[in-house]
Amino acid sequence: MSTPSPTTSAAPRPERIAHAFVRDVALPGDAGTLALVTVDNGLDHTKPTTLGPAGLAELHTALLTQQRRALAGEIVAVGVTGKPYYLAAGADLTAVTAISTEVDARRVAEAGHTTYRLLGEMGVPTFAYVNGAALGGGLELALSCTYRTVGADVSALALPEAFLGLVPGWGGCYLLPHLVGVRRALEVILTRPLGGNRMTKAAEALELGMVDAVFHPADFLEQSLAWTADVLAGRVVPVRREIESQEEWDAVVAGARAQLDQRLHGAKTAPYRALELVAAARTADRDSAFAAEDDALTELVMSDQLRAGLYAFDLTSRRARTPAGAPPAELARPVRSVGIVGAGLMAGQLAVLVARRLRVPVVMRDIDDARVAAGLAGIRSQVERQAAKGRMSPDEANRVLASISVSTDLSTLAGADLVIEAVTEVLALKQRVFAELEGVIADDAVLATNTSALSVTAMSANLRHPERVVGIHFFNPVAQMPLIEVVRTASSTDTAVATAFALAKQLGKTAVGVADRPGFVVNRLLLRLLAEVAAAVEGGTPVRAADVALRPLGLPMGPFALIQLVGLPVALHVLNTLHDELGERYPRSPGLERLATQGRRLVPEPDGHGAELEVDPAIQDAFDGPADAAPLDQAGVLDAVLVGLTEEIGLMLDEGVVDSPDQIDLCMILGANWPLHLGGISPYLDRTGYSERVLGRRLLPRGVADVPAAG
Template sequence: MSSAETWRSLLASENRSPDEVVTHARVRDVELPLGAGRAALITLDNGHDHTRPSTFGPRGLLALNDALDQVAERDDIVAVAVTGKPFVFAVGADLKGVAALENRDEARLIGRLGHEVFRRLGELKVPSFAYYNGAAMGGGVEIGLHCTYRTVSAGVPAFALPEAFLGLVPGWGGTYLLPNLIGAERALKVIIDNPLAQNRMLKGRQAYELGIADAIFDSADFLEESLTWTARVLTGALAVRRPEPDKGKGWDDAVAMARWNLDGRLHGAAPSFVRALDLVAAAKDRTRDEGFAAEDEALADLIMSDELRAGLYAFDLTQKRAKRPAGAPDKALARPVTKVGVVGAGLMASQLALLFARRLEVPVVLTDLDRERLDKGVGSAHGEIGKLLAKGRISADQANRLTSLITGSLTKDAFADADFVIEAVFEEMSVKRKVFAEVEEHVSADCVLATNTSSLPVGEMAAGLRHPERVVGFHFFNPVAVLPLLEIVRGGRTDDATLATAFAVGKRLKKSCVLVKDAPAFVANRVLLRLLAEIVQTVDEGTPIEVAERAAAPLGLPMPPFVLMGLVGPAIALHVNQTLHGAFPERFPLSDNLARMVAAGKTGVYRPDFTLDPEVVEIFSGGTAPSTEEQVLARALDALAEEIGIMLDEGVVAAAQDIDLCMLLGAGWPFHLGGITPYLDRSGVAEKVTGARFLEPGVASLP
């Protein structure tokens, strides 16, 4: 019995996939130009508006199979083409349905069904064409890989194989067909590198330049141009030539480099990436049937894994909860923002100025204490605009407009008509209070005053102002243009209109906003500093730095703890640690060794060649109670569980999901772990430390 027949039987006998939004495959005939003949055009459409992308569950795959039955035996057509509804080609598997598969046999069966249906496009009596007219991800990309030829619209906003990011592999032909089409090195950029880079997406032109598509056309007349191109191919007026992929040393070198990168980034903590890489490595010598069978087995294993549940949980958080922030006030209360002020002209301030100008498209004025610093800050923002222009990310007109929007002033009366002023000055309470007092003398009574503090109390900063209700925390993460998290902090007297304005601005900045209570270090920094404090303490006690560094490897974090300290800066880490020690001395002990390291002017524990700095090693020497890697990790996880439990009891955020969202988007916590709380739940640490799980059983893990 074929996979299609097996699924029809399953769907007929049980109430399977009741929530599947079925993607239909509608067939119509089109007369090709240039006298090329008649083609059958299959349009993928789930019957919803364009905001609901087409996906494939069992019913959708069977619908496509039925459409292929209609065209397979016809003798009056010269080609079969597949395209999508407006704005969307197809975005792959129905992930909700995948997570609901009940056992390994069913997981393998969904892999086989996808292969069985999609491969028919490459086995028809006539050539097949994929017209990537809109967003194409996962199985949506793979449908086209099975076709004989492919075109892509220049307007495609997202083109990707994101499966490894979620805990799967491109299992409907992607790991076999793509490297055999464009070579291992290019294929691994799509299958491994982009998912590793927080699920980076390709644009339509990039897909064409990689060789995935054979032709690219403007979106306005994409279908017409694709049909004409098809006619030229069929009549012989155009020959499609593709370079043969290097199946020798180049293939092996690309795989070796990707494996080295994975080992360094994830330390084996994300099985899906390793499995996808292994499949690409073997695709060089396998037949198509062997490659597809191997993908089926990989899907069977990974679909039933905790990693997939964790990845889907994380994906759901970033796609849904991040867009509907818990506790945010009525957006109707938000005030318009037509001008922004930035106090300070350092690196962070210039990044903020550019972000506000690009996203809000309003004038932004920076202030600082002297002309030299002010000119440097404004010049830095203008320089970044020049880089965007050079990379082709903005036009010359856009560059000129942005440059004109960002200006500087030595006096704060330039804020008189501003609706939103954010400070980005030295992380010292007295300095920030002085700044806000000065700004208040010049702005209107309802101008929002925002602080980018990473740890200081917002309420204390507002104390003494005539209008403390308009002060709000607006904590970005560095680099500002890259990291999507924005912690919005409600001070004790912050009113709803101010908060609503902050959320509206955050949304316009294209940030994922989380409402946070005015508590020391807020969320992401508090969790990270508790982890770092515990690990530093083990080094103070005599654990070698390299042992403590390796201990965190199973977490698969973007960088080890001491590398992170070097990026943030030991002085900043010490400052935030001091803030947290002042609030919670029993849980955030001060490290005298860290203080001595900062006093010595050390910028990290490593030298430029990434060997340990012997002077730093000497500073941390003297401890007499070293721990093993296992002991360090256990202590760190216990500390994290304790701190998160306390934060939830304190109401720092609305729910554990918000802590996970902050760690995923602000601290680079790996998607394959689903966030910190699912990891602590699955490992049993949460119940051991707090007496209960952070999430309901079955959320982000197998029940």
């Protein structure tokens, strides 16, 4: 039986209250009249609705009117929905960054509660019809209602505040754990935001208990209204989960705190504040819980960590879409086939990514049959793993494998529009590969290198056509890391560079243009960091002290775990290359050389339970400190690292490696997982005083990534 379409009653006309359209709907089966509030900021459908102070005030007015009507018996329920594709994307973060006083910050915090709690105090049941993305305050709007339905195609439900440097402070830290229990609430409030800002899909939301029903998008509103009538009539009784006992609640919170400590070591404030609010939610009443959320939001809105996080989020989400310094896109050469020289691990990852995203033939070449066979086996294993995890359909897996070929014959690369060399990081070898390729590929084909630190200029110096050479530096693992450094030499043409930028875009990556200077951006700074740590250990600092010294930064791993991940021989190779190119700022490390020769690990093997990888104290014997050693304490190591990074950034800007410090921040966030709450690296060095101390100037204008001056 088909569900009747909603009809508007003859009495009240649809009313526009800026952010809220209100109309009356006659529910099916003579169940009564529902006031349907549609949240809409009046922008086109591609731009999500956000709620700033004015929008909240307008929504508040609309809901107050419905509350009066409910008390007068004019309506039996209130529904809230959004414009196509969006319920709401939460608070207007642009407005948040303009707040400069605690009074204004608290006003915004309280406005959310004052407005949203009307949905829980309406006098009649309230229903959220989640027809699209509901993020942050948008999801809290739905949580404030008595019941919730969601479209089956909705894939972006989230409370991402901890990711940005806030807490779900318009009711989320209280309402969600009371709805789904503390364990599931912390999954949404902490685990998913801090694990790459993962979204929750409609089916997952139903399983978690965040919503009560999922309906097909084609007639979502009609089905939701029919379901509403059934709920009001008692024919449907939505299930409510039983929350955990106080003992279990406390145990879950303690476990979550231990995980935060292991991951962040107290470096990021917002997740801990969110956890405190959730911990207190079980016994708190609504008034005290909302007051505590107001306190937390006020504190965090006025924090430099939030401003830095929003600056970093803007860098990686908006500004990254228009790369600085990229030539006009129309200059890019069409790429109908790609050649890759080498068939090792990195080359295989490149081949699969290119075959998947560009959907063009990929021709690989290596020097002997054994390497060819190993390369093919690695590619097949990689594709099969992705298919087994559901990241690739069987048909797509077969297509990818069919589009990649590996051979020992260099001439198979002759028809490629773009050839990427991905052989061992030895300059003479790369020069030889380039020379061989020039005799095979077309004169207008673009030739690229995936070098991580070597000079692209030196690599192409003896070619007949050095102008078609460009660096395209991918990061490992290729599929996951979002950054590509596009390296331009003095000879590189706009066509070659534009082709590299176009490739990055087609691969779903963010490209940053960099000059051909040693280490480019990410490796130059990471190796300066590691060089300072290694120098401290060579000078007598215990490896354990040096390893934990950087924890106040909240980096994803310690320096020795990073070296182990990269591979000690690779890290030493890059360190020695930078030593040769840039001098004693990158000192050699005899201790690390000994460990590499002995084939020893720097950190123990992972235990499979997510335990943090800390340096193995046993490697201390590889470092022979001088007789007059002056070991540093942890604060001293951190200071040496930050002084070194500040100095290096100043030199990189003087050399024109990039045009501005925000490009360095973008590289470090996307290529080195530099924490968002630091804003990359420049805001942190500014607000801790290192920029002024070392360079005599700030890197960013005041107010760009910190709290603006009041007034």
